[in-house]
Amino acid sequence: MPSGKASKQRRRVQVPPPPVRSKGGPRRRQASPRALIGAGAVVAAIVVAIVLAVVLKGGSSISLKNEPVFGSLAAGLPGAAQVDALFKGIPQSGTTLGRASAPVTMLEFIDPQCPYCQQFETQVLPSLVNTYVRPGKLRIQIEPWAFIGPDSTRGQAAELAAAQQNRIFNFAEVLYDNQGVENTGWLNDGMVAAVAKSIPGLRVRVLLTARSSAAVKAAQKRVDDLAKADNITGTPTLYVGKTGTKGAKVNLTSSTDKQAVVAAIKSAE
DSSP states (O other): OOOTTSOTTTTOOSSOOOSOOOTTSOOOTTOOHHHHTSHHHHHHHHHHHHHHHHHHHTTTOOOGGGSOSBOOGGGOOTTHHHHHHHHTTSOEETTEESOTTOSEEEEEEEOTTOHHHHHHHHHTHHHHIIIIITTTSEEEEEEEOOOSOHHHHHHHHHHHHHHTTTOHHHHHHHHHHTOOOTTSSOSSHHHHHHHHTTSTTOBHHHHHHHTTSHHHHHHHHHHHHHHHHTTOOSSSEEEEEETTSOOEEOOOSSTTOHHHHHHHHHHHO
């Protein structure tokens, strides 16, 4: 699997950098400059920082017997309730979201700790889900690709383990809502457990155990092989087309280029 030893050329992103965000702090869902100067946003940012500090303090060592059997919003990280509402009632099957009968499919390669993916997944994806996926016009297939570093690999394994319980989109979205700075060790076992505990109905202990299973390792290899075959050089990388076809690559002008994605969906309808 790709790791932190990947070449700089391979780590090139497909889109220009997103607006500068404060380093060292988690990114909030759909934050805007106007919101960030409000007192409510300041309080929310402090809450996120405190939660992450507690999670990271736990390090990489966890005990399964101390973890709950099922996740719930009562133990949710920031953004967990919004994520639950976003995907509630929409069918998930493995790594796909939406009805199998949807006429258009969007395939997305994303890295769990990629800041550009975080921008897309928290600022563009929710609108696509509500406008196209929920009404049955679009289905989304997610390919979690680990190429930035070890944190990416740990996140990828956790997401693919969540896919076994048909919760990969919930897991990925909550993780993006609480993303840390890449390659700092933020995505450790404590963070994985915290995200799992934030998803109602997800079997937490099962997910934590499944991360090292043969099935997850095979899924990791499949994603890596697919990325290599498609010459993927950065994330997010999107393909949109009629369901049953590979689709055409979407040329994003920025990490929040919703217009390009919408145009691709309408073209494929």
